Amino acid sequence: MSEGSNTSVLPVSNVPQPPRSGDSLFPDLAEFQPHITEGGGCVTDREITAEQFIAFRTAMMVTGLTCRRAYNADEDVFGTYQQFTVDNAQRLRETQNLIGAYLARYRPGNSSRLFDTYQTELANAEALLVTSVSASRYCQAQRERFYRLAEASPDELERILDLAVERYRDTYELCS
Numbered sequence: 001m002s003e004g005s006n007t008s009v010l011p012v013s014n015v016p017q018p019p020r021s022g023d024s025l026f027p028d029l030a031e032f033q034p035h036i037t038e039g040g041g042c043v044t045d046r047e048i049t050a051e052q053f054i055a056f057r058t059a060m061m062v063t064g065l066t067c068r069r070a071y072n073a074d075e076d077v078f079g080t081y082q083q084f085t086v087d088n089a090q091r092l093r094e095t096q097n098l099i100g101a102y103l104a105r106y107r108p109g110n111s112s113r114l115f116d117t118y119q120t121e122l123a124n125a126e127a128l129l130v131t132s133v134s135a136s137r138y139c140q141a142q143r144e145r146f147y148r149l150a151e152a153s154p155d156e157l158e159r160i161l162d163l164a165v166e167r168y169r170d171t172y173e174l175c176s
Contacts, residue, residue, distance in 0.1 A: 035122055036099060041106040042175035045165055050095040050102075052164035055122060056149055057092070060084055062126040063142045070139035080150045088157070 036051045037043060043051075064081030071077050085092065099118060100111030107114055130138045152160060 035118065035125070036102060037173055041102070042173045043102070044175050045169070047098060047102050048165045048169060048172055049161050050098045052161050052168070053088075053091065053095050054099065054119065056145075056160075056164070057085065057088075058119070058122045058126050059142060060146055060149060061123065062130060063139065063146045066130055066135050067139035067142065067146075070136060071143065077146075080146075084150050091157075 035055075036047065060081045064078035068075070068077045096115050097111070100115035103109075103114035103118060104111040133141075149157070149160065
């Protein structure tokens with residue numbers, strides 16, 4: 001920018017970039033940070049899988065609430081999220097119990113309430129992400145993952161979760 005110019009140039013890091021090819025399951029809207037280990041403690045692969053499932057479900061909820069217009073005004077995007085939750089109700093219950101038990105090992109309180117607080121924190125973080133990158137960019141980045149998760153068979157969902165565990169394992173403190 002020349003002296004006296006009123007034109008500003010955004011640094012390259014601030015210019016919205018499309019998701020990298022092949023990363024549609026893991027859009028780089030923000031650096032991933034595990035939430036389950038806030039407050040200490042190590043995790044197993046099973047607990048990482050549980051957190052990734054809840055993170056996917058939370059992103060789907062926020063996408064369902066945020067992206068109706070961006071995806072198709074006639075489509076019930078939130079209904080698609082709700083159906084995913086119904087289709088995966090058993091896994092959701094097991095995951096809630098696993099994460100609640102994990103949190104109760106390291107924090108005082110009832111495991112169900114600890115999970116509810118954890119879920120609220122995840123949802124709030126996801127909503128803040130929408131406002132920090134813009135709803136339009138968020139919806140664009142989440143679209144393929146949203147529909148892929150919504151349409152996934154139990155085996156495909158397991159493969160997607162395995163990919164998430166492999167991708168993010170190094171961000172967790174693993175139990176020996």
